[in-house]
Amino acid sequence: MIDPMEWISTEREKILQTYQDLHLLAEPSWKEEKTSRYIREKLSQAGFRVQTYKEHFGFIAELEGESEEVIALRADMDALWQEVDGVVKANHSCGHDAHSTMVLSAALALAKTKPPLQHTVRFIFQPAEEKAEGALQMMKEGVMENVKFLGGIHLRPSFELSFNSAAPVILHGSTASLKGIIKGVPAHAARPEEGKNPLEASALLIQAIRQIRLKDDKKYSIKITELHGGEASNLIxxxxxxxxxxxxxxxxxxxxxxxxxxxxxxxxGELTETEITFTIEENSPAAVQHPEAMDVAKQAIQSILGDEHIIPICQSPGAEDFHFYTRKNPGIAATMIGLGCDLKPGLHHPNMAFNKEALIYGTKILTKLLIEADQRQW
Structure with a gap:
């Protein structure tokens, strides 16, 4: 049997080319058509069973093992819609092209080298992570059926993890957007007593929100990020x-x-006699540490990079919809690996760049992660 790590080393140029191809195919959330087709074709050619869905471009691919119990890897495929050098376009500035490259390459490594597998191995290629909607949709499709272990990976900025290092878990926080409308009563500015001013209600609401305090040792914040109202200087x-x-x-x-x-x-609303309606959107859960899943990830990192390059925990103030999988399936063993890659200036920066050599050792870590996870009873 060919060693999977040796195979990955020999495929270095193809892995880097795959990344370049996916980088140029940047497509925003729910529009990942070309990206999905590109990855599916490579997996189908390698002999994978591929399952697609009618309503979106997400899919799964499987390698059959001795058991119907599943160990899985998840990759996100979508790009950000953002302004780059004055042009608004889809842009891979969060590393999803890299994640898809590494998960695809790990899948091909197993398919080509054919190590004996106790578990069925499932590769989940997910749409719409940036909208915090893709994981929920994939779960509706049943992609977590029989899954006992789930792994993921995310590029990390250089100020979090240095090049040639990795962490067995990223502790993302929970995020949410609270969006609402304050409906008042319009009036001429000369007769304010005849109206109910939603701008004044907004000002009161902002100050009241700022006074929220929790008896909690965990970090939190809530702040106004958007406010729109009024079209004329003499009109409420x-x-x-x-x-x-x-x-x-x-x-x-x-x-x-x-x-x-x-x-x-x-x-x-009661105090200002205005009607305030709101929705909670883009609500992503925080990461939950699973010691055994983290141990498997630690062993995978250790075998590829060595002890001195393991960072115990990567703490991030950002969010990731990967954690919906554990929030909705609390019994599952799961972890997301943080990959140091000399990423600068930072995630979501329109000119984000990283050292592409990380794609090679990242692929090896993910492949080793699956091999290690396959030896465990979950």
């Missing part, structure tokens, strides 16, 4: 529109923060 408008950004280190902290915010909104 009927509506204002607002967005609050919420962040929390833990899921239970986010639950309490949302509860407090809802209470403040209701009381502000």
């Amino acid at each position: 408008p009927e509506n204002t529109r607002f967005t609050f950004d919420l962040r929390a280190e833990a899921n239970d902290t986010m639950d309490r923060l949302l509860e407090k915010a809802q209470y403040v909104i209701e009381k502000t």
